[in-house]
Amino acid sequence: METHVITVKNLVKKFGSFVANDNLNFEVFGGEIFGFLGANGAGKTTTIRILSGLSKPTSGEVKVAGFDAYRQTEQIKKNIGYMCQKFSLYEDLTVKENIILYGGIYGLTKSLIKERIAELLAKLRFQEYENRIIADLPLGLRQKLAFSVAVLHEPKIVFLDEPTGGVDPITRRQFWEMIYETAARGITVFVTTHYMDEAEYCDRISIMSEGKIVALDTPENLKKQYNAATIEEVFIKIARPVSLHPHPPAPFS
Amino acid sequence: MRTILYLIRKEFIQIFRNKFISKAIFAVPIVQMLILVPAITFEIKNVKLGIIDRDMTSESRGLISKLEGSTFFKVSFSTFSESEANSLLHRNKCSVILQIPSGFGRDIGNANPAKLLATIDAINASTAPLSWAYLNGIIRDYNMDLITENISTNPLVPLPQIQITNRYWYNEMLNYKYYMLPGILVILVTAIGFLLAGLNMVREKEIGTIEQINVTPVRKYHFIIAKMVPFLLIGLIDLALGLVIGKLAFNIPFEGSILLMFFCASLFLIAVLGLALFISTFSGTQQQYMFIAFFCMIIFILMSGIFTPYESMPVWAQDFNLINPVAYLMRINRMVMLKGSTIHDISRELYSLAVIAICFSALAVRRYRKTA
Numbered sequence: 001m002e003t004h005v006i007t008v009k010n011l012v013k014k015f016g017s018f019v020a021n022d023n024l025n026f027e028v029f030g031g032e033i034f035g036f037l038g039a040n041g042a043g044k045t046t047t048i049r050i051l052s053g054l055s056k057p058t059s060g061e062v063k064v065a066g067f068d069a070y071r072q073t074e075q076i077k078k079n080i081g082y083m084c085q086k087f088s089l090y091e092d093l094t095v096k097e098n099i100i101l102y103g104g105i106y107g108l109t110k111s112l113i114k115e116r117i118a119e120l121l122a123k124l125r126f127q128e129y130e131n132r133i134i135a136d137l138p139l140g141l142r143q144k145l146a147f148s149v150a151v152l153h154e155p156k157i158v159f160l161d162e163p164t165g166g167v168d169p170i171t172r173r174q175f176w177e178m179i180y181e182t183a184a185r186g187i188t189v190f191v192t193t194h195y196m197d198e199a200e201y202c203d204r205i206s207i208m209s210e211g212k213i214v215a216l217d218t219p220e221n222l223k224k225q226y227n228a229a230t231i232e233e234v235f236i237k238i239a240r241p242v243s244l245h246p247h248p249p250a251p252f253s
Numbered sequence: 254m255r256t257i258l259y260l261i262r263k264e265f266i267q268i269f270r271n272k273f274i275s276k277a278i279f280a281v282p283i284v285q286m287l288i289l290v291p292a293i294t295f296e297i298k299n300v301k302l303g304i305i306d307r308d309m310t311s312e313s314r315g316l317i318s319k320l321e322g323s324t325f326f327k328v329s330f331s332t333f334s335e336s337e338a339n340s341l342l343h344r345n346k347c348s349v350i351l352q353i354p355s356g357f358g359r360d361i362g363n364a365n366p367a368k369l370l371a372t373i374d375a376i377n378a379s380t381a382p383l384s385w386a387y388l389n390g391i392i393r394d395y396n397m398d399l400i401t402e403n404i405s406t407n408p409l410v411p412l413p414q415i416q417i418t419n420r421y422w423y424n425e426m427l428n429y430k431y432y433m434l435p436g437i438l439v440i441l442v443t444a445i446g447f448l449l450a451g452l453n454m455v456r457e458k459e460i461g462t463i464e465q466i467n468v469t470p471v472r473k474y475h476f477i478i479a480k481m482v483p484f485l486l487i488g489l490i491d492l493a494l495g496l497v498i499g500k501l502a503f504n505i506p507f508e509g510s511i512l513l514m515f516f517c518a519s520l521f522l523i524a525v526l527g528l529a530l531f532i533s534t535f536s537g538t539q540q541q542y543m544f545i546a547f548f549c550m551i552i553f554i555l556m557s558g559i560f561t562p563y564e565s566m567p568v569w570a571q572d573f574n575l576i577n578p579v580a581y582l583m584r585i586n587r588m589v590m591l592k593g594s595t596i597h598d599i600s601r602e603l604y605s606l607a608v609i610a611i612c613f614s615a616l617a618v619r620r621y622r623k624t625a
Contacts, residue, residue, distance in 0.1 A: 053468065053623075054464065054467055054624060055625050056625070073623070074623075075470075077468055077470040077623075078470040080468070082465070082468040084461065084465065086461045086464075088460075088462050088464055088465040090263065090462055091460070092270050092271070093263065093270075097266060101259055101260070101262075101263045102469070103259075104255060104256060104258075104259025104260075105256055105259060105260070105466075105470075105471050106469065106470070107255070107256070133270075
């Protein structure tokens, strides 16, 4: 019934002898919000970079928007949006200049860029910031803008790598409203986060630990399966890499 | 094509929004021209001369006043002690010592060969022989004066002589500034091309903005061209600025075609920018980039023939210069500005520059990775 926009089979990514992604298998459906969870260093960013064509897999089969992650990285890039952990719009350009730049890069027409700028500024209530450089904007606004720029060209899939890190709860909420809106337009959202309340908002989530996917289902099913009240409980039960802490630290005496 | 324009626009906004860089790119050429052109010279002037006159006759004094009268030498010490003279040489207080032994005047009077001894500080192997040549010339003049004096007492004997007339072409007054200025212009353009674009690229890596570009469908050569064009234009503007200063401050002649010179400079800038961006692809930080770029720049500039004659370099060095864009522009600039060489005269240099420009740019595009 639903089409797969991302198909990953036996994906392995090694850096030297270190295995960052150890035999991953999953699919992402068109239009869903897919939460990609895992502890720090679990290998999430590595996977996102492979899926968005920034990095080549070591082995396995990866298809994104119907294109192959080994040979068709540039076609993949035409069909995705990407917003990285680290804020990466140009800080010395204004809001408007950033939008024009990325609009131009994705081949939007001049009039369409103009239209999108007006639309975006109105939607984000950003008008007063139009000609301010990014460096002067508060983090929450920047992240919202970066997300808007990532979906400027109406991609099939947008990858969000910890988009709400360090952002206040109100802005986070607004950010998730934007995510819902985007998904409602048919854009698949692939999002990583460390906020477990956000994980509850996803249609399906996967949890990664030490380079492996250890759980993948809807939040409801996972909670049932692990007999937990929240996703946070589920996460703590399965995502904590035991090998890193063989002995719990001694309590202060 | 449209993408390139959007990217170029972005680069220009960023360059001119940076308060320091936007001023420095215009201040640097002015300062560099005004300081380097008059300062860098190989002219021999005011060589410090120490004299040991053990003769103290009218003949020895005549020779000394002849030396004092020349612009090449400045008699800075007179002494009777050889050890004092040696210590002066040792302490850089003088560069040449001339010893006039006692009996110098007597020998001249008796028509015996008179003797002199010159000791020259030869730490600088190129100025030492020149000092000697000038000293020799003055003494020969003095010698000639003596001979003609003697002949005039006996006018029946004609003195056989060869008379040579020479003309210095292209730089008749032997003005060193004319020789150095075109070279300084090359250094200026080299610095702009080498440093700014490469650092700009590596900075994008450091901040992480390049990742956002790499995840878009932008073409590699679009991105590279967009990094080149602004600095190519800035380089040409600086070249023009340097020429204007050369004209106003030093009244430099310009015999050839300005258009030809700018065309060559454009090819040169593409070559240098290509190399700079190539280096930037394997530098992770601005520090790494600076280290490699500085190293390359020093080698390219010192081997280019700006200070030393190209022809006297060892063969391997001349072979290396086949891929040294600075060496080509160094020759082209001097030829076009001072000799008025035409496109035919510099065709070999021009073709070589074009090939280098294409190769370095292709390397930069090839080596730039959008997918690691």
